[in-house]
Amino acid sequence: GENVEQHPSTLSVQEGDSAVIKCTYSDSASNYFPWYKQELGKRPQLIIDIRSNVGEKKDQRIAVTLNKTAKHFSLHITETQPEDSAVYFCAAAEFSGGYNKLIFGAGTRLAVHP
Amino acid sequence: IAGITQAPTSQILAAGRRMTLRCTQDMRHNAMYWYRQDLGLGLRLIHYSNTAGTTGKGEVPDGYSVSRANTDDFPLTLASAVPSQTSVYFCASRQGDGELFFGEGSRLTVL
Numbered sequence: 001g002e003n004v005e006q007h008p009s010t011l012s013v014q015e016g017d018s019a020v021i022k023c024t025y026s027d028s029a030s031n032y033f034p035w036y037k038q039e040l041g042k043r044p045q046l047i048i049d050i051r052s053n054v055g056e057k058k059d060q061r062i063a064v065t066l067n068k069t070a071k072h073f074s075l076h077i078t079e080t081q082p083e084d085s086a087v088y089f090c091a092a093a094e095f096s097g098g099y100n101k102l103i104f105g106a107g108t109r110l111a112v113h114p
Numbered sequence: 115i116a117g118i119t120q121a122p123t124s125q126i127l128a129a130g131r132r133m134t135l136r137c138t139q140d141m142r143h144n145a146m147y148w149y150r151q152d153l154g155l156g157l158r159l160i161h162y163s164n165t166a167g168t169t170g171k172g173e174v175p176d177g178y179s180v181s182r183a184n185t186d187d188f189p190l191t192l193a194s195a196v197p198s199q200t201s202v203y204f205c206a207s208r209q210g211d212g213e214l215f216f217g218e219g220s221r222l223t224v225l
Contacts, residue, residue: 001173009154032211043204043216044157089156101172102147102214106156 002027004092006105014113019080021108023090024072030092032100033066033073038087038107047088048075080112117141118217120205126223127195135190135220137205143215145208146188147172148180150201151219157204163188195224 003026013019025033034049050057050064050073057064061080066073073092077084087107093100121136139146144165149157149172159172163182177199179191188207192199205217 006156034214043218045216046213049213091157100211101159101162101170103159103173104149104157106154 002030002092002094002101002103004090004103004105006090006108008108009106010109010111012111012113013080015080015082017080019077019084019110019112021075021088021090021110022072023074023092023105024070025092026071027092027094028068028071029094032093032102033064034091034102035062035064035075036089036091036104038089040086044089077110080110082112082114085110085112118205118207118215120203120217120220122220123218124221126225129196129224130194133192133195133222135192135203135205135222137188137190137217138186139188139205139207139215140186141207141209141215142185143207143209144185146182147206147208147214148178148188148190149204149206150174150199151204152201160190160203192222195222197224200224 006023031052036044037047038044050066061078063076087109089107090105091102093102118139147162148160158174161180163169166185203220208214
């Protein structure tokens with residue numbers, strides 16, 4: 001089955017700096033890669049996703065890149081703000097036959113210091 | 115407000131007791147999932163259901179069972195709770211390859 005590894009487990013940056021979180025996956029058939037943000041005591045919520053037919057996707061200060069050959073994908077946050085502080089999870093899934101299962105990484109705790 | 119409702123939000127349970135965590139969604143999503151969240155281990159898939167009447171095992175299914183009698187409900191049962199099942203449990207749902215939506219979570223403590 002799919003296995004997703006996520007690094008680093010914790011990340012501390014100064015406000016305004018960039019943050020990068022990296023994930024690798026094992027199943028070459030995976031074709032959907034979302035990123036979730038979880039604030040303290042809250043549910044995880046989708047912030048951006050990318051599918052295997054695309055190499056990069058941006059949404060304002062957030063971008064995701066995908067390297068299918070190397071089986072890794074990354075989340076990039078630019079101009080970080082204190083409200084970006086949260087736990088971020090990557091996930092991978094193979095979508096086939098109308099269904100899939102999302103397997104998550106262990107999470108990265110991002111702290112943005114003013 | 116449309117979404118996923120989980121109950122209870124929090125529960126303390128004696129080891130050996132039976133417990134059912136309830137999950138209901140009103141978005142008519144075909145697929146539903148149960149994850150457990152433990153510090154340093156992320157979100158691990160327990161069981162899933164692609165459509166009403168079908169279920170499947172995830173990464174950590176032992177000690178848990180599920181049923182999917184209809185589209186809206188997906189209860190998770192711990193037949194005989196053990197302390198290692200202390201965790202935060204999230205129910206989730208999605209339609210096709212769309213966004214995965216999570217419930218608010220159920221915090222379970224097994225003593």
